[in-house]
Amino acid sequence: MQKSYTRTFLNNPATAYIIALVFLVAAMLAAISVGTVSVPVRDIIAIIGNEVFHLPFAREIEPMHTNIVMNIRLPRVILAGLVGASLAIAGAAFQGLLRNPLADPYTLGVSSGASVGAVITLFFGFTIPGAGQFTLPIMSIVFAFLTITAVLFFVRKIDPVMKVETIILTGIIFSSFLGALISLMIALTGDELRQIIGWLLGSVSMRGWDYIKILLPFFLVGSLLLLFNGKELNAMSFGEERARHIGVNVQKRKMVILAAGSILTGGAVAVSGTIGFVGLVIPHLTRLVWGPDHTHLLPLSILTGSGFLILADLVARTVISPTEIPIGVITSIAGAPVFAAILMKKQRERRGMTNA
Amino acid sequence: MLNVQQLTGGYSGEKVVNDISFSVNKGELFGILGPNGSGKTTLLKMLTGILPFAGGKAYIKGKPIEEYKLKELAKVAAILPQHSSQTFSFTVKETVSLGRYAHQKGLFQTWTEEDESVVMEVMKQTEVDPFAHHDLNELSGGERQRVYLAQALAQKPEILFLDEPTNHLDLSFQKSLLDTLKRWTKEQGLTVVSIFHDLNLAGLYCDRLLLLENGKIQKEGLPDEVLEEDRIRSVYRTKIMKQPHPSVPAPQLVLLPEGETEGDLSINESMLSFSLEHIVLKAPFPLKTMSSGVVGSGTGWHKNFVNRHVDRRYDCSDHRNEMREYLRSYNFEPVETVGMMTAVILEDVCHHFYEGSNFSVLVVVTAGVGNSVDASKSDAHSSGMKPGTINTWVFVNGVLTEEAYIQAIVTASEAKAKAMSDMEVKDLITGTIATGTSTDSILIAATQRGSGLDYAGTITSLGKIIGKGVHECTCRAIQKSRERAGS
Numbered sequence: 123m124q125k126s127y128t129r130t131f132l133n134n135p136a137t138a139y140i141i142a143l144v145f146l147v148a149a150m151l152a153a154i155s156v157g158t159v160s161v162p163v164r165d166i167i168a169i170i171g172n173e174v175f176h177l178p179f180a181r182e183i184e185p186m187h188t189n190i191v192m193n194i195r196l197p198r199v200i201l202a203g204l205v206g207a208s209l210a211i212a213g214a215a216f217q218g219l220l221r222n223p224l225a226d227p228y229t230l231g232v233s234s235g236a237s238v239g240a241v242i243t244l245f246f247g248f249t250i251p252g253a254g255q256f257t258l259p260i261m262s263i264v265f266a267f268l269t270i271t272a273v274l275f276f277v278r279k280i281d282p283v284m285k286v287e288t289i290i291l292t293g294i295i296f297s298s299f300l301g302a303l304i305s306l307m308i309a310l311t312g313d314e315l316r317q318i319i320g321w322l323l324g325s326v327s328m329r330g331w332d333y334i335k336i337l338l339p340f341f342l343v344g345s346l347l348l349l350f351n352g353k354e355l356n357a358m359s360f361g362e363e364r365a366r367h368i369g370v371n372v373q374k375r376k377m378v379i380l381a382a383g384s385i386l387t388g389g390a391v392a393v394s395g396t397i398g399f400v401g402l403v404i405p406h407l408t409r410l411v412w413g414p415d416h417t418h419l420l421p422l423s424i425l426t427g428s429g430f431l432i433l434a435d436l437v438a439r440t441v442i443s444p445t446e447i448p449i450g451v452i453t454s455i456a457g458a459p460v461f462a463a464i465l466m467k468k469q470r471e472r473r474g475m476t477n478a
Numbered sequence: 479m480l481n482v483q484q485l486t487g488g489y490s491g492e493k494v495v496n497d498i499s500f501s502v503n504k505g506e507l508f509g510i511l512g513p514n515g516s517g518k519t520t521l522l523k524m525l526t527g528i529l530p531f532a533g534g535k536a537y538i539k540g541k542p543i544e545e546y547k548l549k550e551l552a553k554v555a556a557i558l559p560q561h562s563s564q565t566f567s568f569t570v571k572e573t574v575s576l577g578r579y580a581h582q583k584g585l586f587q588t589w590t591e592e593d594e595s596v597v598m599e600v601m602k603q604t605e606v607d608p609f610a611h612h613d614l615n616e617l618s619g620g621e622r623q624r625v626y627l628a629q630a631l632a633q634k635p636e637i638l639f640l641d642e643p644t645n646h647l648d649l650s651f652q653k654s655l656l657d658t659l660k661r662w663t664k665e666q667g668l669t670v671v672s673i674f675h676d677l678n679l680a681g682l683y684c685d686r687l688l689l690l691e692n693g694k695i696q697k698e699g700l701p702d703e704v705l706e707e708d709r710i711r712s713v714y715r716t717k718i719m720k721q722p723h724p725s726v727p728a729p730q731l732v733l734l735p736e737g738e739t740e741g742d743l744s745i746n747e748s749m750l751s752f753s754l755e756h757i758v759l760k761a762p763f764p765l766k767t768m769s770s771g772v773v774g775s776g777t778g779w780h781k782n783f784v785n786r787h788v789d790r791r792y793d794c795s796d797h798r799n800e801m802r803e804y805l806r807s808y809n810f811e812p813v814e815t816v817g818m819m820t821a822v823i824l825e826d827v828c829h830h831f832y833e834g835s836n837f838s839v840l841v842v843v844t845a846g847v848g849n850s851v852d853a854s855k856s857d858a859h860s861s862g863m864k865p866g867t868i869n870t871w872v873f874v875n876g877v878l879t880e881e882a883y884i885q886a887i888v889t890a891s892e893a894k895a896k897a898m899s900d901m902e903v904k905d906l907i908t909g910t911i912a913t914g915t916s917t918d919s920i921l922i923a924a925t926q927r928g929s930g931l932d933y934a935g936t937i938t939s940l941g942k943i944i945g946k947g948v949h950e951c952t953c954r955a956i957q958k959s960r961e962r963a964g965s
Contacts, residue, residue: 221565282490357576361563363528368633369552369580414566 138412142425149429150203153436154195158443161187161195170196197334202326202435202449203428204337205390206400208344210427211420212386213401214408215348218355218416219379220290223409226401227387230289230380231296235269236262236391237322238300244318245307259336259392266388269296270380324395324450326435333393340389345424347382351375352417359414397431397450399457404430407460479504479637479669480525485534487524488693493532494520495693502686504636505667507660509680511704512690513714518673519560519641521690525671526557526639538637552580556635560642562626567613570606570625571597577632600631603658620651627655640672644679656683681705682728689713705729744875745840745925747831756808757824757844759783761923764814765873768883769921772801773817777883782815783921784808785844785869790821818869818919822846826962828955832943836929837876839940841947844869845955850898850912852905867915868952870894871923872944876931878924886922886934886944893945894918897952 154166161169169191171177212227220229227233239261250257273292281288308318348355354375357365366372390397404427409419434452441447480502488494495517502508512518523529525536527543536543538554546554556577564573577600578593601607604624614622623643630638638659644652660683662668674680680687680701687704689696691713697704707720710731717734743762751758764779774780784805801819802812810817822844829842846867870890878886895913905912924931934940 218566221563223565353576353579353582356568356572357579359565359568360573360576364559364562366528366548367526367552367557367559368576368629369549371548409566413572414568415572 135418138418138422139425142422142429146203146425146429146432149432149436150199153199153202153432154191156436156440157190157195159186159190161191166191193330197331198326198435199432201334201337201393202431204334204341205326205394205397206404206431206434207424207428208337208341208386208390209397209400210404210408210423210430211345211348212383212390213427214405214416214419214423215351215355215379215383216401217405218359218414218419219376219383221359221361222290223406225290226399227383228297228396228398228401230270230293230383231273231300232266232270232384232387233391233396234297234300234304236266236388237396238269238303239263239265240321240392240395241304241307241318244321245311259333259389262392263340263385263388266384266391269300270384272296274377274380320448321395322450323448324397324453325438325446325448326394326431327439327446337389337393340385344382344386344389345420347378348386349420351379351382352415352420355379355416355420356414359416395448395450397453399453399461400427400431403457403460479506479539480508480671481537481540482525483535483537485521485524485531485536487529487532487534488517488520489529493693495524495690498534498690498693498695500688500695500698502637502669502671504669505663506685507663507670507683508672509684509687509701510671510673510690511677511680511687512696515692516690517693518690520693522557522639522641522671522673526555527551549580552633552635554635555637555639556630556633557639558623558627558630558641558643560645562622564614567615569611569613570617571601571610573614573625574601574606574628574632577629580633596634597632600628603631604628620647623647623651624655635668637669637671640670642673642675644674644676652679659683677705677710678730681730682723682726702729705731707731743925744838744928745873745923746838747829747840750829750842752824752827754824755787757785757827757842758810759842759871759873761925763925765923766878766926767816767921767923768887769816769923770919771816771818771921772797772919773805773812774815780814780816780923782810783871783923784810784815784817785824785827785842785871786817786819787824788819788821792819792821816921816923818921820844820846820867820869821848822867822869822959823962826955826958828951828958830947830951832947834939834943837874837931837940839875839943839947840871840873841944841951842871842873843948843951843955845952846959847898847901847903847912847915847956849915849917850903850905851914851916852908852910853895853913855905855908855910856916858905858907868894868918868955869920870918870948870952871921872948874922874924874931874940874944876924876928876940877926878922878934879930879932882931882934882940883922883924885938885941887920889934889936889941889944890920890922890948892936893948894952897949897956900949901953901956903956 151163151166155161155163165183165187168183169188173188173192209227216227216230217223217225240258243258243261248257250260253260273296277289277292280292311318354365354370357368357370358372362372405419405423408422408426412418412422434456435449438447438449438452482501483499485498486493486496498521510518510521520529524531525543543551574597578596581593582588601610604627606621606624606628609617609621614625617625643655647655656679659670663670684701686699687701688698689704696713697709705720707718710718717736718731719734721730721732723730745761745765749759749761761781764781767774767780768777769775786804801817805812805815805817824844827842827844829840832839832841848867872886872890898912898914903912904910931940934944936945
């Protein structure tokens with residue numbers, strides 16, 4: 123009964139938020155501090171205090187440290203955090219909505235859509251007039267939207283009640299189709315191959331503050347929409363009919379949640395490429411420790427998801443420094459075994475339940 | 479409370495239910511019955527707003543269902559579905575609390591004290607409060623069903639819809655669930671509309687029933703009217719029989735399995751065996767019996783028939799248990815056996831096989847007239863159980879109705895009294911002609927195969943043979959007993 127114990131001990135929401143917040147802050151400080159040039163934690167606090175909050179910290183700081191923190195590491199950490207948070211909360215929402223702990227943003231094809239948008243941009247090497255270097259993220263988000271619209275349109279054509287099974291199936295069909303398109307473009311591409319592969323594996327390096335500005339509005343809109351639907355997600359994880367009986371406007375809420383999830387996933391994929399397993403593993407672990415109540419699961423997933431991706435990025439750039447490993451590789455190496463363990467545990471539980 | 483008018487609808491254009499009209503009053507427990515595919519669940523889904531109507535109207539509290547907002551509807555009507563799936567391990571209290579969704583207001587849906595007290599109240603009512611903080615998947619199926627019931631009740635509905643609520647529940651919880659629902663309808667005026675698979679449960683608990691056949695109303699009315707033998711037979715296309723409930727005025731329907739009535743075996747004298755200890759008839763299959771034996775009395779189905787000799791001084795204080803032990807020691811399973819006792823010397827048994835036109839009867843009588851009584855003057859006798867002295871067995875190869883059993887007992891008794899009179903057996907205390915002894919037992923057993931015998935009154939073909947047979951056998955048995963006493 124180890125689990126019951128941990129749940130009662132940690133179940134107090136205040137405790138949960140404090141632990142998650144401490145984890146996030148610790149991850150951020152660690153990631154800003156560690157690197158080829160090591161910056162002491164006290165200096166980091168002083169730099170951020172001075173530069174961001176304009177507090178009068180009377181402390182001698184090397185200008186190089188300020189430069190490293192403000193222009194390289196802090197934006198990188200914030201971007202990693204935002205991407206992790208977006209993927210985690212979107213994953214939590216999709217899992218609740220689809221009543222499938224194995225579902226993730228990718229199941230709906232949103233992420234494949236975003237990838238296609240990005241790969242098309244890289245393949246043709248074109249620029250939207252006026253958008254400049256932001257052509258790639260804009261295209262990703264647009265394609266994510268197009269994909270989810272197409273998926274939902276097809277689902278509604280196939281099954282007017284929009285059963286979750288139909289949505290997943292349609293999502294998988296779209297994913298396969300779009301994945302084939304990406305493979306086709308990679309096969310046809312010449313010199314751009316490395317760039318596309320690198321982008322596909324995912325990275326948050328050298329993106330800078332501009333990418334944060336691109337992602338932030340999408341992150342805020344998507345997260346707020348989901349946070350206001352925590353109760354509805356709770357109801358819908360008991361099945362759509364049940365939710366309807368309780369009084370949830372399932373059709374409307376489902377659309378809002380799917381849209382919010384696509385905004386978050388689309389935005390994240392646009393700035394960092396395909397980073398797997400964050401949207402799967404983080405909600406799952408969070409749920410395991412603090413329970414499945416979405417009113418807490420969603421905000422906690424934001425905190426733990428961002429902390430997780432910041433740490434993953436730290437590992438990615440330090441393990442075989444100076445060479446960087448794509449962050450998607452790290453999340454997959456860390457995430458896949460955890461995911462397999464969860465799956466096995468679930469199977470054992472299910473068998474134990476039928477025996478009982 | 480609920481008023482349905484010419485409701486028609488189903489899935490994507492196909493009409494599953496057709497022209498359904500009925501109404502349910504406040505505080506009623508209303509049952510919906512019908513074979514698989516008759517449209518029960520479709521009807522319920524339409525009434526709860528899941529499926530659209532193709533035609534007709536349905537009103538809850540006088541307002542058309544489709545005019546309700548989802549949250550408004552959830553405050554008036556709650557549903558307990560047949561299966562509930564849960565993916566994540568919510569705790570019992572979290573699950574029940576979701577039922578308050580429709581009652582919460584504002585963007586942040588604040589949890590009020592009223593919400594909390596309602597949740598605590600319904601958890602107590604459904605007796606799930608002891609595991610309020612347990613995970614749902616730690617509970618048994620029955621407990622989980624109670625949690626979902628609590629969730630539905632947390633909506634504080636005025637009308638509760640149930641889809642086969644007793645499905646997958648064990649017997650005791652089926653009963654406690656329905657007892658609780660029934661009580662709430664009476665005490666709190668809750669209206670319950672429920673689909674039932676089990677006709678007997680429906681007949682037992684519902685105030686009124688609606689029987690569906692192929693999406694149309696077959697019959698709506700009181701349980702006794704709806705659960706008619708012929709109607710259920712034709713709607714469910716199966717062989718059933720209707721019987722009254724043994725202790726409550728409610729109809730009960732029982733299934734009749736096929737293939738059991740094959741074969742033409744009949745009960746005859748070759749199945750009898752005699753010893754000084756007991757006379758036994760072992761039937762090759764169970765016979766339907768009505769008897770007043772020590773074991774297996776009343777009506778039932780029995781294979782073994784034992785008439786046991788006991789000493790005159792036999793201690794009768796716990797004779798039933800002693801008899802069961804006795805039967806077991808001779809490898810007769812007591813539940814399959816009708817057992818009688820007699821102080822008569824068993825050699826004095828008299829039996830005979832009678833052929834009727836399309837049936838036959840075996841009569842077995844053991845008679846001793848030691849404590850004969852004139853039934854019209856029995857006040858003169860002291861009470862007390864003594865081993866029976868005239869034991870009459872009548873085996874009929876034929877199908878007897880319930881009334882035929884009773885008539886057979888009457889006919890056999892009359893024949894026995896007549897035999898007493900003809901043999902001039904006297905009540906030793908009053909000095910008048912006796913009608914029997916103080917502890918006589920009778921058994922009527924029928925194979926329930928072969929030709930039907932509806933009546934067994936004295937001038938029916940069966941009654942004639944029973945009367946003649948019992949009279950003959952009783953006379954001869956008394957004579958044998960007297961000869962032994964004389965010699």
